[in-house]
Each structure stands twice: as structure tokens, then as C-alpha cells.
Amino acid sequence: MKPATSVTQALTLWPVDERQLRPGRRRSREQGQEPVQAVLAYEADDPYAVHLLFPYSRGDAGEMVSWQFARALLVVGQATAAGEGDVTVAPHEAAGYLVLTLMPEHGVQLRFLVARALVAKFVEATVEVVPIEREHERIDWDRELAALLGHQAQVRMRETDFPWGSREGTLAAAPDDRNLVVITVPSSVGTPVVWRVSRDELARMVDQARRVVQARGRVIRLAVPGDAELLLGVGAVQEFLLVSFHTALDGAS
Incomplete structure (x- = not known):
């Protein structure tokens, strides 16, 4: 059996605003906002990066929008705030959730809550494919x-x-x-x-x-x-x- 070279993980992202990120606030599902379905993807040929994929419909056409960022953000972001660019990951006060922030080049900052357990499961699976600090061995x-x-x-x-x-x-x-x-x-x-x-x-x-x-x-x-x-x-x-x-x-x- 050939070893796995890729990992995917389906996610449900709950949109939140600044007020909902404060302690004591309920997560956005209970505020009536629609969740966003997404997928985390990892390929051994690109060992330092992960992709966050969103389905998007424009008119009658559908496509996938991809955000690429370092796998290290998901590793570090489970314990403390990580990232300074277009993507950041940080723990949320509510146990079991992370805050994922995306900043489009020209647009409104987007914040989501995501289940910490699913992110941890995805990271663990990617480490089985390419261990941390051994990424350089997979680069051509x-x-x-x-x-x-x-x-x-x-x-x-x-x-x-x-x-x-x-x-x-x-x-x-x-x-x-x-x-x-x-x-x-x-x-x-x-x-x-x-x-x-x-x-x-x-x-x-x-x-x-x-x-x-x-x-x-x-x-x-x-x-x-x-x-x-x-x-x-x-x-x-x-x-x-x-x-x-x-x-x-x-x-x-």
C-alpha cells in the first residue's frame, strides 16, 4: 500500500464579527448567520503550505476559491495567535474553537470560528505525510x-x-x-x-x-x-x- 501524499479535511466555518469574539458571546450559529462550507487540503509536493478552499457561485458558474498559507499557522495557532499577513489563526475564548481571519487584498476582513478538533485532526494527518522540520526533504x-x-x-x-x-x-x-x-x-x-x-x-x-x-x-x-x-x-x-x-x-x- 502506497503511503498517502495528500490530506483533505471538510470544515464548517461560522462567520463572526468583532462583538462575537468577546468573552461570553455565543458563536455565530446561534446568531442566525449562515455557515460556510470549506475544505483544508495539503499536498506532499508543497510541504510547507496548506490550502483553504471555498466553493463560490458567480451567476450560473461555480468555482473554488483558494487561500494558501503556511502549515505552521495551524500548528502554532492552536496555542497562541499566529500570522501577520493575509491569514491569521488564534485560539478563541470558547473552548474547542479557533478564530480564522482572512484579509482580502481589497475587501472587508473576514473572521470565522472553526472547530479546534478538526484542525488538530488535519494537522496530525499532514504530519504523518510529511513530518514537521522534514519538509525540505520533499522539495524538488x-x-x-x-x-x-x-x-x-x-x-x-x-x-x-x-x-x-x-x-x-x-x-x-x-x-x-x-x-x-x-x-x-x-x-x-x-x-x-x-x-x-x-x-x-x-x-x-x-x-x-x-x-x-x-x-x-x-x-x-x-x-x-x-x-x-x-x-x-x-x-x-x-x-x-x-x-x-x-x-x-x-x-x-
């Missing part, structure tokens, strides 16, 4: 090195009109011109959309975005023709430009 370093030497990076882009929506894309140096960057992202129907932009222009966009006072507003906007406007975090772009620049210098020396 040859693939990661190939992506680095090819000046390629995986990035996540958010949709402006749908705060929970995101699409996985890539930044890559053009194989025929090191001064060009190729940006690839799937459209809403899955067809890849490709931009070619000069490295200098992308650097100008990064500089412009970094001048924004609010950290969460530091994004690059990309309009998919006839589809949606996507937000690309400026930090990911800046890191790609720095790595690819130094790699190009090493290759030219």
Missing part, C-alpha cells in the same frame, strides 16, 4: 533551481471585483531577450493570457506602486482583455526582478 530542488536559472517565478494575482478570487500566474525572462519579462496568467475560462513587458517598465511600475502610503495598496494592476483586472503584489515582482537581474549578471560574467 532540481526543479526549483531550473526555475531560478530560467528566471521564472510563480505568483498569485487577485481579482479586483472579487476579493476572494485569485489566479496563479508566472513571471519569466523572455528566452530571446533578457530585457523583456513575460507575464502569463489564465483567463476566467482557463486560456492563458500572455504579456511581454520590458524589465525597465516593470521596474517603473514597482517603483510607482511602492510610493503608495498604504502597504496593502502596493500592487501592480494588470487588465486581462475582456475579462478582469488583476492585482499583482509588488513584493513578488521586486523579488523576481532582483533575482533575475543577479542571475543574468552571473551568466554574463
Whole structure:
């Protein structure tokens, strides 16, 4: 029997507001709010991360929205508050519950109560697949090195009109011109959309975005023709430009 390489766990998330998080307040189920059904997923090929999947309906179409964050948040968050970015996990005063907070790029902060026992069960199952502190043994370093030497990076882009929506894309140096960057992202129907932009222009966009006072507003906007406007975090772009620049210098020396 082959060892498991993935774990999934169904969850019921109860929406709460700030008042309901105070001691003595009943959980949102008793306040009449509708629960959200979700799934936690873990893959051995991506050993440091977990995915929280939500079903979402837009018109007649249905899709899954995915939030990715570190497995360590679920481990630490059962005992004390963990996370400083888009996702945080913390114990709740009510025994048996955790508070899961999601912050969309442009949207209202979302808070949920989730059963601690289900999270603990999921974490325990992931540890059986990949033990903690042994994640590095499951990473394909040859693939990661190939992506680095090819000046390629995986990035996540958010949709402006749908705060929970995101699409996985890539930044890559053009194989025929090191001064060009190729940006690839799937459209809403899955067809890849490709931009070619000069490295200098992308650097100008990064500089412009970094001048924004609010950290969460530091994004690059990309309009998919006839589809949606996507937000690309400026930090990911800046890191790609720095790595690819130094790699190009090493290759030219």
C-alpha cells in the first residue's frame, strides 16, 4: 500500500464579527448567520503550505476559491495567535474553537470560528505525510533551481471585483531577450493570457506602486482583455526582478 501524499479535511466555518469574539458571546450559529462550507487540503509536493478552499457561485458558474498559507499557522495557532499577513489563526475564548481571519487584498476582513478538533485532526494527518522540520526533504530542488536559472517565478494575482478570487500566474525572462519579462496568467475560462513587458517598465511600475502610503495598496494592476483586472503584489515582482537581474549578471560574467 502506497503511503498517502495528500490530506483533505471538510470544515464548517461560522462567520463572526468583532462583538462575537468577546468573552461570553455565543458563536455565530446561534446568531442566525449562515455557515460556510470549506475544505483544508495539503499536498506532499508543497510541504510547507496548506490550502483553504471555498466553493463560490458567480451567476450560473461555480468555482473554488483558494487561500494558501503556511502549515505552521495551524500548528502554532492552536496555542497562541499566529500570522501577520493575509491569514491569521488564534485560539478563541470558547473552548474547542479557533478564530480564522482572512484579509482580502481589497475587501472587508473576514473572521470565522472553526472547530479546534478538526484542525488538530488535519494537522496530525499532514504530519504523518510529511513530518514537521522534514519538509525540505520533499522539495524538488532540481526543479526549483531550473526555475531560478530560467528566471521564472510563480505568483498569485487577485481579482479586483472579487476579493476572494485569485489566479496563479508566472513571471519569466523572455528566452530571446533578457530585457523583456513575460507575464502569463489564465483567463476566467482557463486560456492563458500572455504579456511581454520590458524589465525597465516593470521596474517603473514597482517603483510607482511602492510610493503608495498604504502597504496593502502596493500592487501592480494588470487588465486581462475582456475579462478582469488583476492585482499583482509588488513584493513578488521586486523579488523576481532582483533575482533575475543577479542571475543574468552571473551568466554574463
